[in-house]
Amino acid sequence: MVNFVGAGPGAPDLITVRGMELIKNADVIIYAGSLVNAELLKYAKPDCKIYNSAKMTLGEVVAVMEENRNGEIVRLHTGDPSIYGAIREQADELDRLGIEYEVCPGVSSMFGAAAALKAEYTLPGISQSVIVTRMAGRTPVPERESIESFAAHGATMVIFLSAGMLDELSKRLIDGGYKVDSPAAIVYKATWEDEIIVRTTVGELAAVAERHGITKTALITVGGFLGGGYERSRLYDAGFSHGYRKGTE
């Protein structure tokens, strides 16, 4: 049995209770060493076999799973496995081999970053949608999902895997409709001890990242949710009635 487990964004106590139990019971752990906090491995059984997938190919990962198919295997991914986790290709191999698997969700770094910013991505009157995307790197992004086309919505944007391309990101956000002085933030290593939070503007992203030496392990967030104005929610408005509460109007 293989469990794909979300390790959370960094702080070891941000794994789920279920994820922690799976780690404690594992005979084999294959963890994404580039981003998963190695502190989590301290909870493994003393005889648990531990592999760092940063040094392995898909074939090697699947071979370890196949060799240990009768044991409890944890495949530990950073954040939540569903976001840029490359779990589908592993799952398809497991299907082919007839090995069962489950997925245990985790706290994505996009939520670690929102917490670091003490921000709400979906502010009434500002944006009710969150666009999760990335710049094309070695993995291409479909043309219809260009940064410009998303920027045109003016919705909240959370941009992964792009901290090394901020000049181009700024340019494309502005080409799409954001202003040079629209609010943006960079969160480096959200929830880790060396977390850095920088509030800035779309036009300043690259300069600010350079000043802080940030080239990777960062999220870029963009949008009016980082600014001042918004409307209060209807849900907690004293005049508003709903299924659980009678309003004053």
Ligand code: SAH
């Ligand atoms: N599944 C992960 C994302 C994996 S892709 C998740 O849900 O968070 C790796 C990218 O995620 C990094 O390049 C970076 O953009 C982002 N990332 C991962 N952990 C991060 C953290 N603690 N702080 C900021 N960004 C992080």
